[in-house]
Amino acid sequence: MLCSFKNPAEHRYVIRMWIMAAFCVLFSFVAALVFRLCHPHGVLSYLVAVLPALPIIGALVYTGVYLAEEKDEFQRNLLVQSLLGGTGGILAVVTAWGYMVDFAHAPQMDLVWVYPLFWLFAGISYGIVRSRYR
Amino acid sequence: MKNRLRVLRAEREWSQADLAQRLEVSRQSVNAVETGKFDPSLPLAFKLARLFETTIEAIFSDEN
Numbered sequence A: 001m002l003c004s005f006k007n008p009a010e011h012r013y014v015i016r017m018w019i020m021a022a023f024c025v026l027f028s029f030v031a032a033l034v035f036r037l038c039h040p041h042g043v044l045s046y047l048v049a050v051l052p053a054l055p056i057i058g059a060l061v062y063t064g065v066y067l068a069e070e071k072d073e074f075q076r077n078l079l080v081q082s083l084l085g086g087t088g089g090i091l092a093v094v095t096a097w098g099y100m101v102d103f104a105h106a107p108q109m110d111l112v113w114v115y116p117l118f119w120l121f122a123g124i125s126y127g128i129v130r131s132r133y134r
Numbered sequence B: 001m002k003n004r005l006r007v008l009r010a011e012r013e014w015s016q017a018d019l020a021q022r023l024e025v026s027r028q029s030v031n032a033v034e035t036g037k038f039d040p041s042l043p044l045a046f047k048l049a050r051l052f053e054t055t056i057e058a059i060f061s062d063e064n
Helices: A008-037 A042-050 A053-069 A073-104 A111-132 B005-011 B016-023 B027-034 B042-051
Strands: none
Touching: A008 A042, A008 A053, A053 A073, A073 A111, A073 B027, B005 B016, B005 B027, B016 B027, B016 B042
């Protein structure tokens, strides 16, 4: 997979995403370790807890950077449509879930799932959008 | 939007991959434009016109 880059922008994007994923795992491990061993309080606890989110935010920023760097307008168009699908999908799920919590007392949704679900919907959208151009 | 890309390509004996390489885009992009499923931007249309040494109107038409 790593060897099948079609252009330099895609190459850089994949490398950056792998780096962000590695940092996310590392920071999750560090945060869990700090909370287990040091029991931080107050502002420090928030700072440590937010650590794993930083590479995720970085991945979103790098997705934007890729869109700016990608010279192939068709590939850009595919990704933009997929991201719109991902955004729409996750908005639909959290909105529906919110009403279920409000009215039917459904269990609260863990917000940690928002990011992976966003990419799941974006991936499904990519498949659908891509199939339209075959 | 209709286009004459397939004909122009055939005249030069270029594959979609050859054209994609000359345009610095993916083969999928060339295929999407050629089959009329994706309308290229004006810069890409000008690039195609320059590459085939013709005008944009000679490549693309808005007939359905």
